[in-house]
């Protein structure tokens with residue numbers, strides 16, 4: 123197979139590129155590097171089956187030669203990133219999705235849309251099943267991401283229904299692991315970086331809001347299975363073990379042995395109060411369920427951040 127992965131220099135895109143390469147595929151990675159990081163692909167420099175194209179997929183996306191799959195992972199994905207790039211976020215979810223769908227259509231390729239649990243907004247149904255329509259503020263600061271992804275899903279379904287394109291939609295829940303940007307603002311990377319630096323851990327609000335954290339190798343495995351054997355309807359892929367932000371902070375303090383304190387900061391607007399996937403569909407249709415518990419995944423992620431710091435000090 124030869125697949126195109128947009129957002130290949132991002133956290134998930136780079137791990138997904140590795141997975142396709144490990145399965146024997148050729149990968150064309152596309153990224154404009156606004157939030158992606160070329161370092162995430164440095165290990166592929168000599169990999170002849172990997173090609174990198176620096177391009178803004180919201181403007182254009184053309185790839186020569188055979189294409190069997192187009193996986194659209196390009197988008198700012200952390201709240202602070204999409205608040206900093208609101209228009210680019212809307213563009214990549216609308217124009218970018220359109221360009222990626224057209225690329226798939228022109229090559230007769232399968233299309234795979236990286237959607238998100240954010241389509242459920244601040245959910246009134248808990249845990250969230252794929253049948254839930256969501257509770258999204260259409261004009262709030264998060265809407266640039268939530269609505270762009272909801273539009274992406276609608277456009278993907280339209281290409282499927284009207285043009286018969288072979289499509290997939292994954293709804294990705296909070297994912298963590300090596301290659302997260304240290305200051306990308308997400309809770310796992312923030313807390314680990316703060317704990318290792320002896321800085322206070324910044325809990326937004328009272329820390330009673332919950333998330334369900336999936337280790338990146340599990341997430342990528344679910345995504346790969348969905349690409350190969352899934353159907354066109356959206357599928358949740360995430361870890362259903364739910365933790366409050368406060369519990370996460372305590373666990374990271376324990377695992378790092380850090381003496382950091384905890385400070386409370388303002389809760390961002392429209393921050394979802396709870397989030398947990400119902401993964402019945404992924405279990406039944408893909409034979410997939412997460413294998414790495416939070417404690418184990420956090421240990422690996424903490425080790426990676428420690429290594430990274432050591433490598434930077436040596437430079």
Ligand code: UDP
Pocket residue numbers: 200201296307308309310312313324325326327331333367389390393394
């Ligand atoms: N959060 C926090 N402290 C931080 C970063 C995030 O308490 O330094 C909270 C945030 O308000 C949210 C949860 O942690 O309730 C997850 O935030 P993240 O940005 O990782 O992902 P989200 O699920 O909001 O997209």
